[in-house]
Amino acid sequence: MNDTKTPQNAAAPAAVPAAVPAVPAAVPLAEDPNAPLDLAAFKHAFRRHAAGVAVVTALRPDGTPVGFTATSLASLSSVPPLATFNIARSASTWPAIAESDRVVIHILGARNRGVAEVMSGPADKRFDGDHWQPGPHGLPVLKDVTSWMVGRIIERVLVHNSAVVVVKIESGGMGENDQALLYHERTYRVPGADVQPRRV
């Protein structure tokens, strides 16, 4: 899922049925008349990929808090501690990301589903309420998340109309533990059963 397309506002799924009929495993594309191409391949694959849910916040130069729900958060390295997230340059949060030194990256738990929805809803309503407070550098910190990190933006890689943002983590805080919040098949979920080892 692209972070432009916020969870509940995600684009309509590609014309691929939710339950795809069984096909021979890993049929090369040219041999499979139902196989998707290009955008269809992309949408099909990401519909089957689950993601953890994070929220990135920043400040506009005038001090207005901005932020968005992200399913693209990833670790880049641990020494130094670096993380990445992706954002569309059409997103309401992008101008602040483009100009800010720092962001806050929050890890959401199951109890934060409401916050995930607020932070992917109408941009002008995302900080209505008492679900946040000013934190380090005056940055907006969401309350009661399971973990949060303050980081300095060290790279903004512009690719077509999107950007990859690389953040060096400087500090953080933690909240009470909870089940992780996932986004998969257009639904918020928690992790379920362990998958037992099987033969390849």
Added chain:
Amino acid sequence: MNDTKTPQNAAAPAAVPAAVPAVPAAVPLAEDPNAPLDLAAFKHAFRRHAAGVAVVTALRPDGTPVGFTATSLASLSSVPPLATFNIARSASTWPAIAESDRVVIHILGARNRGVAEVMSGPADKRFDGDHWQPGPHGLPVLKDVTSWMVGRIIERVLVHNSAVVVVKIESGGMGENDQALLYHERTYRVPGADVQPRRV
């Protein structure tokens, strides 16, 4: 989790207990004597972040297949279809990624847990077996995954000893549907219950 640190070979967790005692929500760091700093903040946050499991494969110039299990796969944009993944430049797959035009990105389902372990185990054993076959451009395609995409590498962003790789998806294929494979808290899981809406 950094893709250098493959799931089962991940570095020892930071000195943060699995069940963190309740602390006031989102305590600013300076006020919380137990709050982690820098690397500790990073490790704490990513331990609480769940991720979908993918495998990236490529070919060395001599035709040897290489690949690794990745928890960093993310969508960057859908038009054009772009994806990102992160890799340590010390990883066995990096030299091929550095020189290749194309990669295959596979989305794993629960039935592919064994493949996830093989592809994050000893590098010289990852293609021992019949769990893969040559696909488009001669690239190694894993059999029986839920979805796979062939893409052209359009950016390699070197950051310290790691790299962010941007891939333009060109085509792909699909396998039988399955529950998504997750990696969370050093364990392979499937998505569980829906999280019902609550007030923020």
